Amino acid sequence: MLIPKPYLLFLGDITDPLAEKTARGIQVWRPDYCLGQLRLPGCTVSLGLDDFSVEAAWAAGAKTLVLGVANAGGFLPQHWIDTIRSAICTGMNVVSGLHEKLSSMPELAKLAKQRGVTLFDIRHIRPNLRVGNGKQRSGKRILTVGTDCSVGKMYASLALEEDMRKRGMDVNFRATGQTGILIAGEGIAIDAIVADFISGAVEALSPANNINHWDIIEGQGSLFHPSYAGVSMGLLHGAQPQWLVMCHEMNRLHMRHLPHQPMVKLDVCVDANLRAAAVTCRNVKLAGFAINTSNVSNSKARNYCHLLRKRFGVPATDPLRFGIGEITTLLQKQT
Amino acid sequence: MLIPKPYLLFLGDITDPLAEKTARGIQVWRPDYCLGQLRLPGCTVSLGLDDFSVEAAWAAGAKTLVLGVANAGGFLPQHWIDTIRSAICTGMNVVSGLHEKLSSMPELAKLAKQRGVTLFDIRHIRPNLRVGNGKQRSGKRILTVGTDCSVGKMYASLALEEDMRKRGMDVNFRATGQTGILIAGEGIAIDAIVADFISGAVEALSPANNINHWDIIEGQGSLFHPSYAGVSMGLLHGAQPQWLVMCHEMNRLHMRHLPHQPMVKLDVCVDANLRAAAVTCRNVKLAGFAINTSNVSNSKARNYCHLLRKRFGVPATDPLRFGIGEITTLLQKQT
Numbered sequence: 001m002l003i004p005k006p007y008l009l010f011l012g013d014i015t016d017p018l019a020e021k022t023a024r025g026i027q028v029w030r031p032d033y034c035l036g037q038l039r040l041p042g043c044t045v046s047l048g049l050d051d052f053s054v055e056a057a058w059a060a061g062a063k064t065l066v067l068g069v070a071n072a073g074g075f076l077p078q079h080w081i082d083t084i085r086s087a088i089c090t091g092m093n094v095v096s097g098l099h100e101k102l103s104s105m106p107e108l109a110k111l112a113k114q115r116g117v118t119l120f121d122i123r124h125i126r127p128n129l130r131v132g133n134g135k136q137r138s139g140k141r142i143l144t145v146g147t148d149c150s151v152g153k154m155y156a157s158l159a160l161e162e163d164m165r166k167r168g169m170d171v172n173f174r175a176t177g178q179t180g181i182l183i184a185g186e187g188i189a190i191d192a193i194v195a196d197f198i199s200g201a202v203e204a205l206s207p208a209n210n211i212n213h214w215d216i217i218e219g220q221g222s223l224f225h226p227s228y229a230g231v232s233m234g235l236l237h238g239a240q241p242q243w244l245v246m247c248h249e250m251n252r253l254h255m256r257h258l259p260h261q262p263m264v265k266l267d268v269c270v271d272a273n274l275r276a277a278a279v280t281c282r283n284v285k286l287a288g289f290a291i292n293t294s295n296v297s298n299s300k301a302r303n304y305c306h307l308l309r310k311r312f313g314v315p316a317t318d319p320l321r322f323g324i325g326e327i328t329t330l331l332q333k334q335t
Numbered sequence: 336m337l338i339p340k341p342y343l344l345f346l347g348d349i350t351d352p353l354a355e356k357t358a359r360g361i362q363v364w365r366p367d368y369c370l371g372q373l374r375l376p377g378c379t380v381s382l383g384l385d386d387f388s389v390e391a392a393w394a395a396g397a398k399t400l401v402l403g404v405a406n407a408g409g410f411l412p413q414h415w416i417d418t419i420r421s422a423i424c425t426g427m428n429v430v431s432g433l434h435e436k437l438s439s440m441p442e443l444a445k446l447a448k449q450r451g452v453t454l455f456d457i458r459h460i461r462p463n464l465r466v467g468n469g470k471q472r473s474g475k476r477i478l479t480v481g482t483d484c485s486v487g488k489m490y491a492s493l494a495l496e497e498d499m500r501k502r503g504m505d506v507n508f509r510a511t512g513q514t515g516i517l518i519a520g521e522g523i524a525i526d527a528i529v530a531d532f533i534s535g536a537v538e539a540l541s542p543a544n545n546i547n548h549w550d551i552i553e554g555q556g557s558l559f560h561p562s563y564a565g566v567s568m569g570l571l572h573g574a575q576p577q578w579l580v581m582c583h584e585m586n587r588l589h590m591r592h593l594p595h596q597p598m599v600k601l602d603v604c605v606d607a608n609l610r611a612a613a614v615t616c617r618n619v620k621l622a623g624f625a626i627n628t629s630n631v632s633n634s635k636a637r638n639y640c641h642l643l644r645k646r647f648g649v650p651a652t653d654p655l656r657f658g659i660g661e662i663t664t665l666l667q668k669q670t
Contacts, residue, residue: 134561134596191531198530198565223568226469226615230533230569237561261469264614275607279599280561 003120003185004063004093006035008052012080013042014069020045022097023068025179029158033185035062038083054083058090064120066182067096076100081108088112088119095120097178122181123189132199132238134280139209142287142331143241144219145273147264149228149256151249152319153219154180156290159319160245161216163328171214174206176235180218190220191231198234206239214331217241223272224264225255233276240280243287245327246270250293250304270312288315288327338455338520339398339428341370343387347415348377349404355380357432358403360514364493368520370397373418389418393425399455401517402431411435416443423447423454430455432513457516458524467534467573469615474544477622477666478576479554480608482599484563484591486584487654488554489515491625494654495580496551498663506549509541511570515553525555526566533569541574549666552576558607559599560590568611575615578622580662581605585628585639605647623650623662 009023027034027047036052039045052060065087067080076098084094084102088111096102102119103109112119142160144153154177161173173180175187193201206215217239221228248266255261270286277284289308293301301318308316315326344358362369362382371387374380387395400422402415411433419429419437423446431437437454438444447454477495479488489512496508508515510522528536541550552574556563583601590596605621612619624643628636636653643651650661 131562133593135593136595191529193530194526195528195530195533195566195569196526196563199561199563223611224614226534226572227466228531228534229572229611229614230565230567231530232565233558233568234530234565237564258468258470260471272610276558276564279559279564 003095003182005033005185006062007033007064007066008035008054008057008062008087008092009037009047009049009066009068010080010083011037011039011043011045011047012069012077013040015042015044017045019070020047020068021070022179022182023047023066025154026066026068026182029183035060038065040079040083054086054090054092058092062092064093064095067094067098068182076102084108085111088115088117091115091117093118093120095122095182097122097182099123122178123192125189126193127188127204129193129197129204130200131196132203132234134199134237134240137208137240138211139213139215140211141206141215141217141239141241142243142245143217143236143239143277144245144247144290145232145236146219146222146247147224147266147269148222148249148252149225151247151252152290152292153247156245156247156319156324157216157218158183159324160327163324164214164331167328167332169214169332170210170212171216174215174217176202176205176218176220190235191228195230198231199238202235202238203240219247222255222264222269223276224269226258226261236273236277237280241277242281242284243331244273244277244284245287245290246273247290248292249295250291250301251295286312286314287331288317290324290327291316291318293318293321338430338517340368340520341397342368342399342401343370343389343392343397343422343427344372344382344384344401344403345415345418346372346374346378346380346382347404347412348375350377350379352380354405355382355403356405357514357517358382358401360489361401361403361517364518370395373400375414375418389421389425389427393427397427399428399430402429402433403517411437419443420446423450423452426450426452428453428455430457430517432457432517434458457513458527460523461528462523462539464528464532464539465535466531467538467569469534469572469575472543472575473546474548474550475546476541476550476552476574476576477578477580478552478571478574478612479580479582479625480567480571481554481557481582482559482601482604483557483584483587484560486582486587487625487627488582491580491582491654491659492551492553493518494659495662498659499549499666502663502667504549504667505545505547506551509550509552511537511540511553511555525570526563530565533566534573537570537573538575554582557590557599557604558611559604561593561596571608571612572615576612577616577619578666579608579612579619580622580625581608582625583627584630585626585636586630601643621647621649622666623652625659625662626651626653628653628656
């Protein structure tokens with residue numbers, strides 16, 4: 001799967017800025033993929049891109065309509081279907097991250113077939129998978145892991161990729177979640193895979209490569225999150241990373257959505273991740289910390305990172321606030 | 336799901352005794368579920384049960400035809416379909432653990448609907464699941480974990496259930512694999528669940544219960560098996576067990592099917608399982624070891640168990656050779 005670019009980002013008639021998280025992620029990290037946005041009447045949100053109709057976007061070269069908005073329940077509102085239908089008719093592919101599959105709507109599926117375009121239901125991509133085997137493979141791999149969900153693993157991964165690329169390193173971001181997939185243009189939504197194939201899917205996602213090539217694999221969940229630790233564990237084994245970047249949000253009190261579940265301690269979390277990763281990569285090391293410090297002042301953020309640096313002997317930074325350069329520098333020294 | 340009993344065990348025309356593993360498991364652990372066997376011409380294997388035709392079994396009270404044999408590739412041989420068709424026509428349900436689904440064969444699905452019987456594709460059961468939450472729930476739970484796949488977790492679980500029941504304890508075996516499901520008559524094939532729902536599925540499988548009720552949850556895989564550790568991790572969190580029974584095969588040299596992957600050390604494996612289990616049950620303890628000693632002499636097996644007992648301070652036994660009573664006794668003391 002490789003989603004054709006450039007994208008026309010569909011915002012529907014949403015009014016909640018949080019709902020555009022996916023579209024915003026694509027725009028921030030891959031501005032050159034984004035031809036423009038399409039908004040229906042009533043939409044109060046904007047990415048600040050040029051507005052296009054389907055026809056105008058097609059004329060300007062758009063290849064794919066991206067449903068880049070979250071929706072309560074993941075269902076496709078009936079009144080969005082007209083736009084999807086016209087996109088297909090003009091010859092555009094359509095990508096959806098919604099639970100409800102475009103390809104299981106007979107009318108859209110038939111239309112897409114007639115026009116020779118593809119409907120990408122990225123939550124439901126099920127490539128031909130085999131179970132993982134943990135065999136050693138060449139190439140360098142970094143996995144972002146976390147104390148919790150939604151602590152900035154995707155952000156840290158993309159920041160690292162950007163910085164490494166700027167320094168002329170040979171690097172790929174490997175997406176495991178739907179926003180990441182739209183940013184990379186390919187990937188596997190790892191939480192939607194059948195459980196037996198988690199590590200195998202990640203092995204397929206980050207195959208053997210040149211010894212100087214870096215894969216940065218987007219982590220998911222946390223070994224300490226009771227809902228998703230299975231996914232995180234399979235990811236860790238399948239990624240076979242030589243390096244982990246630990247992501248964490250300062251001052252988070254409990255595991256996401258679970259007030260009864262205390263936040264894991266950072267040293268315990270680092271230790272557990274290194275131990276588990278060692279099952280498929282004996283010499284795995286911690287490359288540093290990517291800390292989301294958005295809840296505190298600049299000076300508190302600096303102090304906290306300084307403290308982590310001293311305590312663990314590795315770089316610690318908020319990639320959004322301070323950049324991720326110190327982690328890149330450490331990795332660069334290893335080549 | 337609760338599969339109606341008694342079963343007519345279908346052996347097809349197999350000639351490989353290993354292929355009858357599932358049927359044999361049902362017969363060993365639930366002899367009272369097994370009305371008889373049905374063999375086609377050419378079948379050289381027998382469970383030692385009475386042979387029945389479909390009609391004779393139905394007349395004798397059989398409720399469900401069980402395809403209790405493995406088949407290369409998990410496909411349904413064309414020449415088995417006649418038997419399945421007649422079972423449905425007489426009014427019997429049919430259970431299959433094959434990859435190929437009975438319910439997606441239009442002719443069989445239609446026939447089953449007409450006759451009002453159920454086709455159970457137990458590898459594909461997808462109950463309505465939610466993600467796990469790790470909330471503390473009442474009742475006592477034991478999970479069998481392992482150094483590897485196929486070390487006897489199901490056997491240990493069933494031996495424990497049998498022994499506890501004999502002693503008048505209130506206990507249920509909770510099945511997570513297909514043979515276990517046929518033995519219990521219900522359960523969830525946990526490795527076939529979408530990754531996001533592993534722990535949630537196990538929470539649903541072993542719900543809150545009386546404080547004196549025991550659930551024995553069948554473990555799968557190993558935290559140290561690069562193919563399946565994600566499943567094992569989600570199982571561990573979802574089970575929220577107060578007790579772990581560590582299963583291991585003496586003298587196994589490497590992880591199953593992976594000659595490059597060294598066998599984990601027993602103390603490392605115990606430690607990792609207790610740490611991970613503590614995420615959802617802070618006071619989790621090791622209840623003992625269930626050792627498969629089939630490769631060594633009786634005296635070597637006794638010596639090894641003795642050594643483990645001394646080293647870890649908990650019971651250690653081969654349930655098949657020496658029974659599982661010492662683990663039950665330890666658990667009984669806790670009530």
